[in-house]
Amino acid sequence: MARRFNPPPNWPLPPTGWTPPKGWRPDPSWPPPPAGWQLWSDDSDRATRLLKRVYLGPVAHDPVRKAVRGTLLGILTVVVAIGLLPGGQTPEPTALAQPVPTATPTATATPTTAPPSTTVTLPDLTGLPEEDAQLQLKTVGLTSTLTDVNELSCYDACVVSSMSPKSGTSVTPGSTVDLVRISREAYGFYSKHAKMPKLTGLSETKASDTLDAVSALVDTDYVTAKDGQKADQVIKQSPKAGVALKPGQAVHLTVTQQGYSIDEEESEEDTTVSGTVHPGAFCSTEGATGYTTAGTLMRCSTTASDSRARWRRA
Incomplete structure (x- = not known):
């Protein structure tokens, strides 16, 4: 039985005479055919039977078929029927001459928002107030912890001294960043003094003024001034001048002083x-x-x- 490809009305129209090859499948983006739609029809077989019944069969007992055979309508019916027979040329609507589109139909509007990133690059937070640094981390989906620099506990005007992981590191959302905080004054000291300043030869007062922001880290030993030495003078320091300083690093000074009696020391009020x-x-x-x-x-x-x-x- 000869069959004809019968595309649904909601599919692109194929070229004239086109028949799906073996193994052909419709484009997944095309909508499904209407319910009950037959992709193949047997119109050619029906036309063959009609031709045989009207023109080749007996008509002695059927006056209608006898009249059709001898009229112009009968001739036209033959022409149309022959066109429907296998191998015949069936007139096709003009729209069927259009080629089957190969491009995928336009999809629905693409979302304008980009997919969420799988990593976050840590910004440089050093020098920022601790509240601002925590807010920046929260904005990009990260949490934070706060740690004080050794002996430099901060209670007011605290800023970030360092962070772990370091800035520029890629981390996954939800990661925790440890923020090390110190006072703004101490941060300014380390920003100004990347290396240990020279304190030997200075009076204790001047040395204390230089180290005031990190005074909690300064440990001072007092020794009696020898002959030729001035009292109240720094004669030794650690770290030595020019050594790189790390936040929280202890500083040790040795300062001369005049001799005093034990009685004077004991008389001080407790x-x-x-x-x-x-x-x-x-x-x-x-x-x-x-x-x-x-x-x-x-x-x-x-x-x-x-x-x-x-x-x-x-």
Whole structure:
């Protein structure tokens, strides 16, 4: 039985005479055929049967078929029927002459938002206030922890000294970044002094002014001035001048002083506070002493550049 390809009305029209080759499958982007639609029809077989019945079969007992055979309508019917027979040329609508499109039909509007990135590149947060740094990390889907630099606990105007992982590192969303914070004054000191400044030869006062922002890290030993030495003078320092400084690195000074008697030292009023104190925190009684949780002796004092009494290394 001869069959004809019968494309659904919602598919692109094939060229005239085109028949799907073996193994052909419709484009996945084409819509499904209407319910009950037959992709193949047997119109040619029906036309053959019609031709045989009207023109080749007996008509003696059928006056209608006999009249059709002898009229012009009958002739036209033959022409149309022959066109429907296998091998005949069936007139096709003009639209069928259009080629089957090979390009995929236009899809729905593409979303304008880009797919979420699988990694986040860490920005440089050093020098930023801790609140701003935490907000930047939260904005890109990261969490943060805060750590104080050794002996430089920060309670006011804290900025980021360093971060781990470092800036420029690619991390996955949801990762945690450790922010190391110090006071703005201490950050300014390390920004200005990448290397240890020279303090030997300076008076203790001038050396203290230089190290004021990191006074909690300064440990001072006093020795009696020898003959020819001035009192109240730095004669030794560690780290040595010119050595690269790391935030939180301890500084040790040796300072000369005039001799004094044990009686004078014992006569000083004991103003040691109970409990622990925090380096850099404000205090009320100048001259009072206390100890940090690490056991470092601190004194409540002011400096030439800071009139507010704070706990500083004694």
